[in-house]
Amino acid sequence: MSELSGLEIRGLRVAFDGFTAVDGVDLDVRPGDLRFLIGPNGAGKTTLVDAVTGLVKARGSVLFGGGELLGRSVHRIARSGIGRTFQTATVFEELTVLQNLDIAAGAGRGALTMLRRRKGVPESVAHALETVGLTELADGLAGTLAHGQKQWLEIGMLLVQDVRLLLLDEPVAGMSHDERQATGELLEHISQERTVVVIEHDMDFMRSFARSVSVLHAGRVLSEGTVAQVQADPRVQEVYLGHAAVADTGDLTGAAVQEV
Numbered sequence: 001m002s003e004l005s006g007l008e009i010r011g012l013r014v015a016f017d018g019f020t021a022v023d024g025v026d027l028d029v030r031p032g033d034l035r036f037l038i039g040p041n042g043a044g045k046t047t048l049v050d051a052v053t054g055l056v057k058a059r060g061s062v063l064f065g066g067g068e069l070l071g072r073s074v075h076r077i078a079r080s081g082i083g084r085t086f087q088t089a090t091v092f093e094e095l096t097v098l099q100n101l102d103i104a105a106g107a108g109r110g111a112l113t114m115l116r117r118r119k120g121v122p123e124s125v126a127h128a129l130e131t132v133g134l135t136e137l138a139d140g141l142a143g144t145l146a147h148g149q150k151q152w153l154e155i156g157m158l159l160v161q162d163v164r165l166l167l168l169d170e171p172v173a174g175m176s177h178d179e180r181q182a183t184g185e186l187l188e189h190i191s192q193e194r195t196v197v198v199i200e201h202d203m204d205f206m207r208s209f210a211r212s213v214s215v216l217h218a219g220r221v222l223s224e225g226t227v228a229q230v231q232a233d234p235r236v237q238e239v240y241l242g243h244a245a246v247a248d249t250g251d252l253t254g255a256a257v258q259e260v
C-alpha cells in the first residue's frame with residue numbers, strides 16, 4: 001500500500017464562456033479523510049472534481065501528495081493515483097465482475113502482460129472483490145448486478161488500480177437504505193488507507209459517515225468543518241433553507257433539502 005496523501009487546492013477557478021463555475025476555491029483534504037462536498041445544484045461540486053481530474057481547464061493550484069496536478073493530462077493524473085466515479089456507473093455490462101476488475105487492474109500494464117494467460121485471480125483483484133463484497137458474484141455479468149452493486153464494482157475498479165484519492169459523485173443516489181449503509185461502511189473502511197472525497201446530496205448519509213464537510217455555494221466554499229459545525233453555520237442554513245431558523249438541531253434534512 002502506498003503512503004497516504006492529502007489534497008491541497010488553492011485559488012481554483014474554472015470558467016465556461018465567461019461564467020465562473022468555480023470561483024477561487026481553497027480546499028484542504030488531509031490524508032485519510034472522508035470528506036463530503038455538499039451544496040445546492042450548480043454550486044460547482046462536479047466541476048471542482050472535473051478540474052482535479054483534468055477534465056476541465058482550471059487556474060490555481062491542485063497539489064496531491066505534494067505534486068501539482070493542474071496542467072497534467074487526464075491520463076497522467078489517473079496515473080498519479082487519482083480515480084473517480086460518475087453519477088451513473090460505467091461498468092462493462094457484458095463482462096463479468098471479475099473481467100471488469102481485471103481490465104481495471106490491467107489499465108496500468110502493458111498489452112503483453114494483459115494478453116498473457118494467468119492462472120487464478122490476482123491478489124489485488126481478490127482483495128478488491130472481498131472489500132466491496134462481490135466475491136460471490138465474481139463470475140456473474142456486471143449487467144445483472146443491482147444498482148448498488150454496480151457502484152461497488154466501480155469502487156472496486158478504483159481499488160485494483162491502487163488509487164490513493166477516490167472522488168465519488170453521488171455514490172448512494174438511487175440506493176436502498178441497506179445499500180447506503182453498506183456503502184458508508186465501505187467508504188469508512190477504504191479511507192483507512194486512502195483519501196476519499198464524496199459529492200453528496202443525501203444529508204442523512206452525509207451525517208452518518210462524513211468525517212469532515214465542505215459546503216460549496218456559487219462556486220465558493222461557504223463553510224467547512226465537522227458535520228456539527230456546518231449544520232450550526234447560519235450561512236449554510238440560509239443557503240439550504242432560505243432562512244436561518246433551524247436552531248434546535250441544525251437539521252438539514254427537511255423535505256425541501258433532500259434534493260437541494
Ligand SMILES: Nc1ncnc2c1ncn2[C@@H]1O[C@H](COP(=O)(O)OP(=O)(O)OP(=O)(O)O)[C@@H](O)[C@H]1O
Pocket residue numbers: 016019021039040041042043044045046047048
Ligand atoms: N461544460 C459546461 N459548460 C458550461 N457550463 C457548465 C459546464 N459544466 C458545468 N457548468 C455550469 O457550472 C455550474 C456548476 O455546475 P456543477 O455541475 O459543477 O455543479 P454541482 O454542484 O455539481 O451541481 P449538481 O449538484 O447539480 O451536480 C452550473 O451552473 C453548470 O450549469
